[in-house]
Amino acid sequence: MAKTIIDAHNVTKTYNPEKVPVYAVQDVHVHIEEGEFVALVGPSGSGKSTLLNMMGGLDEPTKGSVIIDGVELTELSENKLIDFRLHNIGFVFQAFNLIPVLTAKENVGFVLQLQHMPKKEREKRVLSLLEEVDLEDKIDSKPGELSGGQQQRIAVARALASKPKIILADEPTANLDSKSAANLLNIMAKLNKEENITFLFSTHDQRVIKKARRVITLVDGKVDSDVQQTPT
Amino acid sequence: MLLKLAWLNIWRNKRRTIITATSVFFAVLLAITFRSLTDGIYDNMIHNVVSYSTGYLQIQQTGYWDEQSIDNTFEEDENLYQELLKNPNVENIIPRLQSFALASYTDKTKGVLVLGIDPDKEKGVNNLHEKITEGKFIEAPNENAVVLGEGLASKLKLGINDTLVLLGQGYHASSAAAKYRVKGLVKLGAIDLNNSVVYIPLKQAQYMYGAEDRLSSVSIMPNKTTDLQGLKRSIQETIDPEKYEVMTWKEMLSELDQFIEADKTGHFIIIAVLYIIISFGLFGTLLMMLFERKHELGILIAIGMKKHLLAIILLLESVMISLIGCFAGIIGGILVVKWFTIYPIRLTGEIEQVYEDYGIESILYFSSEEKIFIVQTLIVLVLSILLAFYPGYKVMRLKPVEAINS
Numbered sequence: 318m319a320k321t322i323i324d325a326h327n328v329t330k331t332y333n334p335e336k337v338p339v340y341a342v343q344d345v346h347v348h349i350e351e352g353e354f355v356a357l358v359g360p361s362g363s364g365k366s367t368l369l370n371m372m373g374g375l376d377e378p379t380k381g382s383v384i385i386d387g388v389e390l391t392e393l394s395e396n397k398l399i400d401f402r403l404h405n406i407g408f409v410f411q412a413f414n415l416i417p418v419l420t421a422k423e424n425v426g427f428v429l430q431l432q433h434m435p436k437k438e439r440e441k442r443v444l445s446l447l448e449e450v451d452l453e454d455k456i457d458s459k460p461g462e463l464s465g466g467q468q469q470r471i472a473v474a475r476a477l478a479s480k481p482k483i484i485l486a487d488e489p490t491a492n493l494d495s496k497s498a499a500n501l502l503n504i505m506a507k508l509n510k511e512e513n514i515t516f517l518f519s520t521h522d523q524r525v526i527k528k529a530r531r532v533i534t535l536v537d538g539k540v541d542s543d544v545q546q547t548p549t
Numbered sequence: 550m551l552l553k554l555a556w557l558n559i560w561r562n563k564r565r566t567i568i569t570a571t572s573v574f575f576a577v578l579l580a581i582t583f584r585s586l587t588d589g590i591y592d593n594m595i596h597n598v599v600s601y602s603t604g605y606l607q608i609q610q611t612g613y614w615d616e617q618s619i620d621n622t623f624e625e626d627e628n629l630y631q632e633l634l635k636n637p638n639v640e641n642i643i644p645r646l647q648s649f650a651l652a653s654y655t656d657k658t659k660g661v662l663v664l665g666i667d668p669d670k671e672k673g674v675n676n677l678h679e680k681i682t683e684g685k686f687i688e689a690p691n692e693n694a695v696v697l698g699e700g701l702a703s704k705l706k707l708g709i710n711d712t713l714v715l716l717g718q719g720y721h722a723s724s725a726a727a728k729y730r731v732k733g734l735v736k737l738g739a740i741d742l743n744n745s746v747v748y749i750p751l752k753q754a755q756y757m758y759g760a761e762d763r764l765s766s767v768s769i770m771p772n773k774t775t776d777l778q779g780l781k782r783s784i785q786e787t788i789d790p791e792k793y794e795v796m797t798w799k800e801m802l803s804e805l806d807q808f809i810e811a812d813k814t815g816h817f818i819i820i821a822v823l824y825i826i827i828s829f830g831l832f833g834t835l836l837m838m839l840f841e842r843k844h845e846l847g848i849l850i851a852i853g854m855k856k857h858l859l860a861i862i863l864l865l866e867s868v869m870i871s872l873i874g875c876f877a878g879i880i881g882g883i884l885v886v887k888w889f890t891i892y893p894i895r896l897t898g899e900i901e902q903v904y905e906d907y908g909i910e911s912i913l914y915f916s917s918e919e920k921i922f923i924v925q926t927l928i929v930l931v932l933s934i935l936l937a938f939y940p941g942y943k944v945m946r947l948k949p950v951e952a953i954n955s
Contacts, residue, residue, distance in 0.1 A: 375851055376950045396855055403853025410851075410953065413844060418557035430550050431853050475852070 322482055322515050323349040323372055328381035330367050330538075341367040342378075343538040349531075351482065352513040354506065354548070356520055356529035364538040365519035366487050372517065373406050373485045374398045386482055403431055407476025409486035409518075414472035415460040421447065421471050422456045428478040446474040450504055466497025473504060477514070484508075486518035490525055502528050506548070551858060555865035558838070566870055569834040573874025574881065576827040577925050580820050581882030584925075585889075587816050588916035591809050592774070597738050598805060599798045600675035604643060604768025605777055606784065607801060608633070611794045613765065614801065619648045619720050622763040623792065632787045633769065638780050641770040643670045646754045646763065650717030650725065652747060654707040661701060662745045663715065665754025674770050677735065677748070684709040684733030691752035694732035700744035702734050709733065715747070719759035727757040775918070824932060832936045835867055839940040846944060847952025860941035864934065871933035872926075879922050889915040 330342040342364040349355055357365045370376035371383055374390045383390045386405060393401055402408075415424045422443050429439045447453045450470040460468050469489055476484050486505075490498035506528055509516050518525065526532055527549045534542045559566045599605055610623040625644065633642050646665035651658055668687045671677045678686035687694050695713055697705075707713065711731050719725035729749065737743040755761050771780050777797045784795050799806040839846075846859055894913040896904055904911040 370950050373851070375953070376948075399850065399853055399855050402851065408848075408851050410848060414848060416554070416845065416849070418554070418561060427550075428852055479853070 319350040319352060321348050322351045322353075322386055323347065323517065324382075324384040325368070325372060326382050326384070328368065328371060328378045328383060330364070330371060330376070331379040334379060340538045342371070342535075344381075345535075345538070345540055347533060347540065347543070349515060349517060351515055352509065353515050353517075353531055354509045354529055355515075355517045355531045355533060356526050357517060357533050357535065358520060358526055359535035359541070361521075363535040365535055367538075368535065369485055369487055369517065369519050373408060374402055403428065404479055405481050405483065407473075407479065407481040407484040407514075409469065409472045409476050409484065409489045411488045412465070412468075412492045415468055415475070417460050420457045420459055421452060421463070421474075424460070424471055425474045425478055428475055432479060442478065443474075446477055447471075449477070449508070450474045451500075464497065466493050466500060469493060469497070469501050470504060473501065473508075477508065481514070483515045483517065486516065488520055488522075489518055490520065490522045495524070498522065498524055551862050551865060555862045555869060558842075558862070559866050559869055562838075565834055565837070566873075569830055569870050570874035570877070572827045572830045573871055573929060574878040576823050577875050577878025577929060578881045578885065580823060580925050580928075581878065581921055582885050582915075583816065583820065584921045585882070585886045585915045585917065586913060587813070588918065588921065589893075589914040591813075592916055593912075593914045594809070595774075595798065595805070598802065599768075600770065601677070601737060601739065601742060603766075603796075603798050603801045604674075605771055605774055605798050606769040606781055607796050607798075608767045608769065608784070608788065608793050609765060609796070611790075611792060614794070614796060617647070617765070619718065619725075619758050619760055619763075619765070620722075622646065622720070622760055622765045625762045625764055629767065629788065629793075633767070633784065636780070636783060636787070638771050638773065638783070639769055640772045641670065641674050643667070643674055643768040643770070644751065644764045645766050645768060646751060646758065646760065647765045648717060648725075648754075648758055650715040650747075652701070652705060653714040653716065654705040654711060657705045657707075659701065659704055660745070661715075661747045662742070663717070663747050663749060663754060665749050665751040667751050671748075674768075680735040680737060681733045682736045684731070686733050686735075687748065687750050690750045692732075692750045693729060693753060694750070695729040696733040696735055696748040697731060698743040698746040699734045699736045700740070701746065702731070704744065707731055713747070715757065717758070719757070720763065721759070723759040725758045727753070729753070775920070824928060828932055828936060831867065831871065831933065832939070834870065835863065835936060835940045838866060839863065839943060843947070843952045843955040846947060847949045847955070850947065850949040851953065856945050856947065859944045859947075860937075863940045863944060864937040867933040867937035867940075868930065871929045875926055875929040879926065882922065882925070886915050886917050889913075890917050 325345055325347040328342055328345045329340065332339045332341060345368060357369060359365050367376065371378050377391060388401060390398060416427065419427065425446050426439050426443045429442060444453065447456055450473055452467060452470055455463060455467060490501060493501065502525060505516055508514050520526060530548055531545050533540060610621050613621040630642060633639050644667055648663050650661055650663050652661040667690050682699060687696055709731055712728050713731055714728045715726065717725040755763060781795050781797055849859060850856060893915065896911040896913065901911040
């Protein structure tokens with residue numbers, strides 16, 4: 318039996334709790350097992366990004382708990398939480414993910430530098446990651462010289478750099494054309510299959526939803542449905 | 550990594566960085582030029598005054614300064630000279646016998662300051678012989694002739710080759726009286742001195758006051774004037790502290806020191822205003838650099854960069870922009886100061902007359918002391934660090950989600 322990697326228990330996020338409370342996420346229970354490829358869907362304002370942020374330790378739930386690989390995030394100090402993210406969670410954001418003044422190689426290697434990986438080892442890993450996302454020929458290009466799809470693939474390579482157990486992606490294909498989106502999804506699906514990395518992404522994109530093996534739908538901050546499916 | 554990132558970040562907006570660094574450049578250049586000019590004027594003023602009077606340091610018999618009487622003089626001592634000249638920081642020593650007398654010519658009488666001098670040694674220190682406006686300077690330490698300040702000569706209405714009678718109290722209450730031929734007149738910058746001084750060859754002064762081989766002081770001219778307290782301590786170690794005391798010009802001419810300190814305060818305010826203005830420019834740039842990168846900073850925190858590292862990057866960016874401007878300002882400052890050191894500003898026309906009337910040389914010298922350049926660098930460095938505190942504080946309080954969504 319696969320182990321639970323993300324356990325969101327009774328998670329609630331309320332804005333303005335003392336005046337007129339606005340529930341972004343309300344009493345959400347989600348368990349995700351290692352190696353799952355999960356799409357978090359729902360209309361705008363349904364709480365997808367908020368839930369994703371809380372699962373990544375970027376935001377704190379007003380109530381409830383988020384346990385990642387057995388670690389209760391709300392109990393970690395700020396610095397320990399940052400360290401935890403550095404070693405366990407990879408992030409891909411919607412856009413403007415990369416540091417514009419660094420090259421593709423430097424962007425991917427940045428996380429490894431934060432982990433104090435020796436230079437030789439780091440360069441080897443960066444090259445293999447860029448090969449994995451088919452961008453080994455763009456090693457010295459800066460983000461401004463790359464297309465949106467290429468930038469997102471670099472962001473995926475960076476998210477993979479620290480060999481995380483989980484990759485959280487917030488609408489990763491939102492700004493991509495069909496071809497780039499399909500390319501990115503294929504890479505993500507391949508990594509999920511071959512390296513057993515858990516992927517959880519919020520999306521509106523039907524192309525992405527079709528690729529997922531599990532789809533959790535949020536409506537008004539609550540889980541409306543949670544279904545397994547065969548990816549197409 | 551942090552250094553590289555900071556360096557790359559400051560060049561994201563080249564124009565803004567260049568404008569900010571240029572404002573630092575002009576502030577440093579102006580501050581250096583201003584400080585160099587004012588320090589140069591002060592140094593020259595001090596040199597002018599002390600070389601004709603006390604020297605930068607002066608050795609005298611213990612108690613002389615409180616009671617400047619001929620009875621508190623000390624015997625000339627060759628060993629003392631030797632000891633002083635052994636000190637590598639001592640360039641020249643000037644023995645003097647100083648006292649007061651009544652000077653009389655025909656029916657005019659006036660109290661005067663009598664300075665017994667060694668003409669050769671004075672020439673080497675203050676170029677007194679070049680201040681002669683009429684007649685000649687005294688040649689030998691026992692020549693029977695005197696040189697007067699122009700102002701005094703005018704008050705006594707005497708001229709070259711007239712005979713001046715001096716009358717005073719000599720050593721151990723003996724009577725001091727003598728007459729001398731007026732050999733020359735000098736024009737001195739210090740008005741008080743110009744109106745009251747009579748220069749007499751040292752041996753003649755000792756003879757007149759019945760103080761054979763006695764001196765009231767030995768003035769010391771050092772190689773460098775920056776560490777007079779250090780030189781004072783090193784001299785004190787080599788002389789008999791019971792017999793002699795060493796004083797700096799600041800202790801003896803406290804009014805001059807106070808005047809300079811008061812004047813400097815005004816200059817500090819001008820320089821402070823200059824730095825406050827550029828601080829706002831730099832601060833604005835730092836804030837813009839912070840706010841326009843908020844999203845990116847949020848992403849960096851999300852992927853595992855600790856906030857204090859981001860604060861350090863902002864600090865480095867502030868220091869780098871400041872140092873670019875600062876180094877350029879220092880190079881510019883060195884060139885400006887070098888130029889004016891070689892070609893000091895010579896005042897002309899009415900302003901020259903005003904300066905000379907106040908007894909100040911009408912040439913504006915520049916000081917090229919290293920301290921001026923080092924202090925400006927340190928000020929800019931400290932400012933850039935202080936200014937980076939606020940952006941650093943903002944980063945430490947940054948919430949990654951809010952920053953990413955900004």
